[in-house]
Amino acid sequence: MLRPRIIPCLLIRDKGLIKTQQFKSSRYLGDPINAVRIFNEKQVDELMVLDIDASKQNKEPDYKMIDKMASECRMPLCYGGGIQTVEQAQRIFSLGVEKISLSSVAIRKPELIPDIVEKVGSQSVVVTLDVKKKIFGGYDVWIHNGTINTKISPETWVKKFEELGVGEIVINSIDKDGMMKGYDYQLTDKIFKATHVPVTFLGGAGSLADIEEVVKRYGSIGVAAGSIFVFKGNYKAVLINYPTSEEKNEINYLSPLEA
Incomplete structure (x- = not known):
């Protein structure tokens, strides 16, 4: 069977690499291009890069930065942030990016999804949903x-995006x-049962x-995951890291159906 992809997720703000806690208290970590170069050496399965302020501030994607990242990157690259139109998506793909991630725009303009899928194929279109637990469940x-x-459940959204033809959904807690205390398995269980689209879980490793x-x-x-690939040790020293081939081979890849 196919092995799962173990994917570092890098957050970008003002061209710098950062890490957040519960979407707050961001910490500056350095130059994202240097991180990409190190991940190249570590033979990462795939890399996800999110410019977290681009859509919120209604900014165009930073094509110069994306071009530099794609030129350096020797693994599949997924980019998200600031994409509002089919033309912007096509320009990003022309720079060598394999996938785009749509987040806020997928909620506000879901009709954009089939238009992009028609141009580039569903396998290249990812929707990332930021999900938070409600006080009363x-x-x-x-x-x-x-x-x-949005006051709408992630289960409702993933079903809608499946109908619209997305190739992958990222659920970010x-x-x-x-x-760094583990994933939210109550959430992951709900999503896994709600869709047949491949799902990537993010947040908590x-x-x-x-x-x-x-x-x-x-x-x-x-x-x-983010933190475990940029921090090391109890004091969270900044150190770009990734499991070795031997460490990855030790992970139990047996699917639930085969267990």
């Missing part, structure tokens, strides 16, 4: 860096972001054991 999808609540737990539960899917 259940979950809502939020947009613009967790500042606006706001509550677990940067906390503190160790390879957390990634392995997701793989054991759901089989061959994408597992994304």
Whole structure:
């Protein structure tokens, strides 16, 4: 069977690499291009890069930065941030990016999705949903860096995006972001049951054991993380890292259906 992709997710703000906790208290980590070069050496499965302020501030994608990243990147690259039109998406693909991630715009302008899918194919279109637990149970999808609540459940959204033809959905837990205490399995269970589209879970990984737990539960899917790939040790020293081939081979890749 296919092995899941283990995907570092890099957050960009003002051209710099940052990391957040629960979408707040961002910490500057350095030059994202240097991170890409190091991930090249570590033979990363795939890289996800999100410019987290572009859509919120209604800015165009930073094509110069994207071009530089794509030129450096020797693994599949997914970029998200500021994409509002089919033309912008096509320009980003022309720079060598393999996938685009749509977030706030997918909520505000869902009709854009089939237009982009028609031009580039569903396998290249990802929707990233930022999800937060409600006080009295259940979950809502939020947009613009967790500042606006759509008041609609992620299960409802993923079903809609499946109908619109997206090739992949990323579920990003706001509550677990940067906390490094494991994924939200109540949330992941709900999403896994709600769609047949490949899902990548993001938010909460503190160790390879957390990634392995997701793989054991759901089989061959994408597992994304931020903090464990940019921090090292109890004091969170900045150190770009990624599991070795030997470490990845030790992860139990058995799907639930084969267990």
